[in-house]
């Protein structure tokens with residue numbers, strides 16, 4: 001069984017690990033599993049503790065530092081979720097594959113950065129398939145589909161009447177009525193699933209090493225401050241802060257794989273200045289942190305008349321955040337640059353918040369620009385760690401693409417005879433739970449930080465395998481692709497290299 005414990009309770013020394021993974025989210029967990037399958041002894045270092053089943057994201061995250069944003073306030077979110085399992089512990093389990101257009105978006109978009117990925121969708125295919133089996137994705141590979149919710153059915157009918165194709169969402173949630181299936185206890189969003197019907201790194205045993213030749217030790221309560229470089233140009237140790245004991249500890253390493261999310265990973269590299277890396281690790285060309293990209297998107301809420309065929313909209317909502325979507329506008333002649341995104345059902349987190357309303361979410365990948373970046377501020381937090389600062393402004397083209405999708409969402413709600421439609425306020429630049437682009441991947445060190453397998457250019461034992469290596473954010477929810485790509489990169493670490 002995988003050893004998961006607070007780092008203060010780790011009594012052995014740290015010298016018997018072949019590799020150390022920073023971050024226990026879906027990327028770090030699948031990397032640790034892949035290496036343990038190869039017989040490695042892996043430590044996973046995680047800042048946050050375990051999240052209780054049924055916990056809400058907001059109160060859970062309240063303890064962790066915010067980021068400074070362009071308005072000068074500490075109101076940015078530099079995390080998905082800081083806990084064992086990362087953002088997957090609270091996610092909505094929407095599990096789309098990316099399309100080739102996401103990996104070669106330069107056919108639609110132009111920015112001042114290389115936007116195409118150094119790999120193709122075909123190269124991700126076998127890893128998508130493995131993750132779909134591991135997570136038991138509904139509707140794929142013989143797993144049953146997750147049925148549309150009452151609001152999902154209403155939306156699906158409205159879309160069909162408008163000539164817009166609608167589909168059921170592939171979810172990493174076991175459908176109701178199946179073995180250990182969903183019991184529709186709440187509305188899922190921003191909630192740690194209390195029954196394990198929804199996949200997480202713990203609920204699907206991704207971190208379970210019991211049948212593997214290697215071992216995985218998850219040590220939480222430990223913030224990795226810096227990667228320390230040796231004179232030979234190799235990473236030699238990690239400097240970590242343990243808030244519980246107010247101690248700085250040093251963990252020697254053979255190999256480190258950073259999977260801390262696109263914001264925290266870039267910040268860690270920038271903090272890791274040394275004589276060997278005076279601007280931070282991998283940052284000779286000043287690229288680390290640049291190309292920060294979230295999703296452009298938002299929510300439209302339709303307020304329904306009880307008499308107007310919207311009777312299903314007057315029941316509370318229990319079950320997944322979302323069951324129905326359309327990809328009609330993903331690549332679409334009417335969209336600005338012919339590149340739109342997804343529109344899907346998006347229920348509020350609490351069942352009763354949904355009474356009388358139907359809510360839609362629209363998302364698309366944001367353009368990466370070099371002026372959008374993660375930087376370190378001069379001010380430090382209570383532990384002496386420099387605050388993360390987002391320098392960010394959205395592009396005109398992104399605003400046009402977003403407005404196009406919002407208009408299409410409003411068309412659907414209007415067709416449902418919503419008597420009022422409101423677009424929720426949108427705060428670009430304050431962060432998102434979809435984080436990409438700050439450690440760009442490619443073969444040329446002049447316009448990328450890591451190679452196509454996540455190895456930092458010019459260094460032999462520092463790798464990055466999270467969403468930060470995604471050159472374009474993609475028009476879909478990213479976790480399936482983050483995991484498949486992390487698995488691909490971890491598989492590429494040959495036996496001899498570990």
Ligand SMILES: Cc1cc2nc3c(=O)[nH]c(=O)nc-3n(C[C@H](O)[C@H](O)[C@H](O)COP(=O)(O)OP(=O)(O)OC[C@H]3O[C@@H](n4cnc5c(N)ncnc54)[C@H](O)[C@@H]3O)c2cc1C
Nearest residue numbers: 023025026027047082086087092093094224433477478479
């Ligand atoms: C409410 C919510 C709903 C979501 N819904 C979906 C969805 O339906 N579909 C989808 O595809 N995606 C969804 N996401 C996004 C998804 O959670 C992320 O894409 C995914 O978690 C990214 O995985 P990761 O491993 O790269 O990063 P993370 O999950 O962020 O994991 C990184 C881990 O590293 C730890 N860490 C960071 N810095 C340090 C450090 N210096 N020292 C030690 N540890 C550190 C963090 O605490 C964290 O646990 C959602 C997210 C949220 C919050």
